[in-house]
Amino acid sequence: MNEYVSNHGSYCTISQCNNLCFDLLTPVEYELLKSKMLVINFKAGEILCKQGSFASHIIILREGLVKLFMENNSEKLVIQILPPNNILGLSSCFEGSSVFYYSAQAYMNSTAQIIDMGVFMSILNSNARFASKMLSLLAEHTVITYGRFFCLTQKQTYGRFADVLLCLANRIYKADKFPLQLSRKDLAEIAGMSIESVARILTRFKNDALIEITSDYVEILDKKRLTEISHKG
Amino acid sequence: MNEYVSNHGSYCTISQCNNLCFDLLTPVEYELLKSKMLVINFKAGEILCKQGSFASHIIILREGLVKLFMENNSEKLVIQILPPNNILGLSSCFEGSSVFYYSAQAYMNSTAQIIDMGVFMSILNSNARFASKMLSLLAEHTVITYGRFFCLTQKQTYGRFADVLLCLANRIYKADKFPLQLSRKDLAEIAGMSIESVARILTRFKNDALIEITSDYVEILDKKRLTEISHKG
DNA sequence: AATTTTTTTTGATTTATATCAAAAATATTT
DNA sequence: AAATATTTTTGATATAAATCAAAAAAAATT
Numbered sequence: 389m390n391e392y393v394s395n396h397g398s399y400c401t402i403s404q405c406n407n408l409c410f411d412l413l414t415p416v417e418y419e420l421l422k423s424k425m426l427v428i429n430f431k432a433g434e435i436l437c438k439q440g441s442f443a444s445h446i447i448i449l450r451e452g453l454v455k456l457f458m459e460n461n462s463e464k465l466v467i468q469i470l471p472p473n474n475i476l477g478l479s480s481c482f483e484g485s486s487v488f489y490y491s492a493q494a495y496m497n498s499t500a501q502i503i504d505m506g507v508f509m510s511i512l513n514s515n516a517r518f519a520s521k522m523l524s525l526l527a528e529h530t531v532i533t534y535g536r537f538f539c540l541t542q543k544q545t546y547g548r549f550a551d552v553l554l555c556l557a558n559r560i561y562k563a564d565k566f567p568l569q570l571s572r573k574d575l576a577e578i579a580g581m582s583i584e585s586v587a588r589i590l591t592r593f594k595n596d597a598l599i600e601i602t603s604d605y606v607e608i609l610d611k612k613r614l615t616e617i618s619h620k621g
Numbered sequence: 622m623n624e625y626v627s628n629h630g631s632y633c634t635i636s637q638c639n640n641l642c643f644d645l646l647t648p649v650e651y652e653l654l655k656s657k658m659l660v661i662n663f664k665a666g667e668i669l670c671k672q673g674s675f676a677s678h679i680i681i682l683r684e685g686l687v688k689l690f691m692e693n694n695s696e697k698l699v700i701q702i703l704p705p706n707n708i709l710g711l712s713s714c715f716e717g718s719s720v721f722y723y724s725a726q727a728y729m730n731s732t733a734q735i736i737d738m739g740v741f742m743s744i745l746n747s748n749a750r751f752a753s754k755m756l757s758l759l760a761e762h763t764v765i766t767y768g769r770f771f772c773l774t775q776k777q778t779y780g781r782f783a784d785v786l787l788c789l790a791n792r793i794y795k796a797d798k799f800p801l802q803l804s805r806k807d808l809a810e811i812a813g814m815s816i817e818s819v820a821r822i823l824t825r826f827k828n829d830a831l832i833e834i835t836s837d838y839v840e841i842l843d844k845k846r847l848t849e850i851s852h853k854g
Numbered sequence: 855a856a857t858t859t860t861t862t863t864t865g866a867t868t869t870a871t872a873t874c875a876a877a878a879a880t881a882t883t884t
Numbered sequence: 885a886a887a888t889a890t891t892t893t894t895g896a897t898a899t900a901a902a903t904c905a906a907a908a909a910a911a912a913t914t
Binding site (some may be wrong): 525 | 713
């Protein structure tokens with residue numbers, strides 16, 4: 389089995405684009421960017437950008453935790469969960485496009501830098517290394533989306549949920565024991581299943597001593613078996 | 622309902638990145654690129670690139686039809702169907718990455734230009750407008766993947782299959798009557814369902830006078846209702 | 855502290871769709 | 885043209901997971 393396949397799980401939800409490389413900008417470009425940049429605080433539950441609305445800016449999440457999702461009248465799909473130091477809106481950077489293709493909502497109080505799209509695009513068109521870096525970030529993000537796409541379409545509930553737990557531990561909280569800031573509803577949404585299924589899987593994982601879960605934290609007890617479950621699907 | 626949501630169907634499978642903008646290159650860059658470029662013919666069924674293998678090149682499909690897919694031991698997910706004049710491998714263009722994250726296989730005899738990844742990356746790092754254009758192409762591709770992700774995870778079989786038919790008509794063949802070059806197995810794979818489900822849906826659509834299908838062509842008779850089915854899911 | 859509201863868990867039922875099995879149709883080979 | 889192999893269709897059954905319903909637990913409000 390090749391390395392990538394065996395890593396589907398860890399590619400599942402979280403981007404690792406931490407280095408945003410404003411150091412690639414010239415002083416003039418940096419000043420220009422700063423002059424068109426705002427810092428905004430979002431409260432838990434607030435919307436950072438809305439699917440279908442005019443993509444007038446690029447957003448860099450600096451603190452907090454955010455979900456990207458698509459929705460229509462009845463359905464909702466979480467595309468990705470974004471920890472701090474990730475950029476949001478790159479997929480709207482193409483000619484003829486001027487809208488966001490997903491919404492972003494804060495799970496908790498969050499801080500973001502908001503950069504004017506026009507300025508961002510003009511810098512892209514003048515600074516090759518910066519543009520390359522942004523291509524690189526979008527590529528990385530896209531690969532993560534592929535992994536999640538595979539996970540949600542090919543694996544069944546236990547495998548999907550094992551993936552979610554591993555992602556939370558490995559990518560978001562970077563610890564095997566982490567605070568439980570997400571509700572069963574949030575988890576269900578991320579894992580693409582019903583709330584009841586989440587409850588059932590949690591009880592099962594708990595009984596099998598794979599995890600410990602209380603009202604305020606989760607601890608992964610048997611990462612090896614959880615990874616096996618993720619791979620089996 | 623916003624415009625994007627109502628367009629999920631048409632975003633479902635096919636990229637429209639036709640203009641590849643080698644005209645953005647300087648003469649020197651163009652010569653360099655050409656010197657490191659090969660043209661290769663692939664027979665139906667042949668593999669253009671293999672998931673997990675070293676991404677030593679960027680591929681531009683010039684003729685034919687290709688599917689991009691991810692697979693593990695037992696499962697297979699078609700990420701996208703690529704008509705001619707599309708670029709393949711941009712998602713491997715990031716630092717630290719050197720592998721393809723999907724495989725590509727030709728549905729029919731196809732022709733592709735193969736460009737050395739090192740040369741491609743070095744041009745990206747020196748030509749801002751070219752790099753911007755590539756970012757733009759990847760962004761467009763990513764948005765299409767989002768649409769397909771939504772389709773495959775949120776819609777059920779009839780909606781998904783209506784989407785596939787509409788995509789074939791609108792994006793690939795650009796006609797309501799088109800040759801049936803894909804087997805039921807191919808269609809099932811694209812729509813993410815079993816072959817038997819495809820057969821059942823086709824009989825149903827035929828009986829309801831939505832389409833006409835023979836051994837060598839498909840004709841869409843009622844695009845409006847098919848679109849409704851796609852939207853309802 | 856008692857009451858109300860919300861969230862979570864558990865059990866029973868339903869449903870969409872896969873799988874299994876076999877027949878029919880089509881394509882390929884002899 | 886006949887025989888064989890493959891693909892497609894149709895029907896019956898199985899299954900994973902959603903939905904429905906209600907109880908239990910936790911959180912919020914009075």
